[in-house]
Amino acid sequence: MTGPRTSSPGRTPEQHPLFGAAATDYERYRPGVPTPAVQLLADVLQGRPNPVLLDLGTGTGQVPRALLSAAPGLAHIEAVDSSQQMLDQARDALAPKLGGCTLRLVHAAAEAYTPLPGDEAHSPDLITCCRAFHWMNRAAVLAMADRVAAPDAAVAIMGDGSLWTHEADWTRALRELIQHYLGAERRAGTGAAYREPGRSYEEDLAASAWNEVTEHAFPVDRAWAPKDVIGYLRSTSFAGPELFGEQHAAFEAQARTLLDAHACGGSLIEHAVFTVLLARRGGGAR
Template sequence: MSLFTGTTEFYRKYRPGIPQEVARVLDHATPQRRPRRLLDVGTGTGLVIEALLGRFDDVIGVDNDADMLAAAESCLRPELPKGTSLTLVEATAEDFAPPPGWRADLVTICRAFHWLDQPKILRQLDGQVGPGGAVAIFGDNSFWAAGSPWKDAVRAVIKDFLGEERRAGRGTFQHHNRPYSEFLEESAFNQVDEVRVPVRREWTVESILGYLYSTTFAARGLFGDRIEAFETAVKSTLAGHGDGDTFPEENEFLIRIGRRERE
């Protein structure tokens, strides 16, 4: 069972998308040759692919959650530019193998690298990325980690209901403290560039709750019959922050782009 079971409807509606400036950085990370191939690992509901539509001719998205892939299919297929091929594969990243002879120009891993066997994935990608290609590992700051008064207050409510440790579905979140650049530097993609893209967002009570229900640390099912009490507590807490029903967030995307040496 996926850690994200039961979150798909909230993920698609409330997860922030990929800003166009991030899409521009990714677009410029690889050669403009044709056909141009994209492999999106941990594709979820297709947010990365959606942001890059029209920039790649042959796209493969991989995820182990069938519901997420169904949402990606229904969203992306009608928007595909003419001549673009899209294949969505239900598999773990570690088990995925591309079609024979297929090599990516760009691999994207957004908000998902922490769930993977990082060294193993990067070893596999060495055989799945074509000459001159790149691996981009990127994401914005987690709601759990990023600090602001209203976020800190909501996080405290989550801890009151689910415990001090960050949840990951029915278990707890296990994470290393190593920068992702170090993993790239130890792989075949050891020429690493970092790009930061600031982003400002406006949240509402509805979108905050919807976002929380899209996560593994505050999925709706974790609260059981206390869900109404949780929502009441969040709304009461947020009433002491923000301007009416508006809650600003200053965030940024950190993009790490790894390329092979001397290609």
């Protein structure tokens, strides 16, 4: 096995990782990628010699970890994140599973990613971005993907919202409690309120080279224990501990009481839909 390598092509000056301090909670409490979605990605790589994955906004490495099991022929992974703490978690999670697959950890904003000079053998066959595309300079990311990807590569933009956006009695009550402490606007870390993207991901892809798109929707039912929801909140940009300051302990106590009441001794159910936008270049190979 070739051990993980780390490089830092650089970050854009305005890029501040939102989740680095929460890397441990992110690894423990964030839901993984549903099995049918993983199989869809594995099918993209099937039959390709020495396939290469480029995972943007890799976080703790959930996507490459799933594909190492589902696509055993995977030859190389480029895992990119703007948080070094997230990359450290990804390294620890991926290293035992690599086998003959090589791994390069890249500390950079997604749009700033560059392959190593002369590393054409590692042109990605599949570029993935899971639950992170909304934080990125999306047009720049898709242009970068066109520059670096193999001629017949695919791009997969994936996600399923969050417990902030999910509509259920318990999530509405939880959202109202967060707003009681932090104000009506959804927060995006300590620096600003969250702003929805100006256009849909479908519109982003239509305006790029990756304009042949198929949508795949996978319903997912999740049963949350109240304590795990509390852990999940610590990993988010809208309810992380740093947003509450000295009131964080009081918030968590109230949130736990609220969640226990809604769970009635059982679980809190989330009916989600995990969506994959699988895109290829218009007209096939460039």
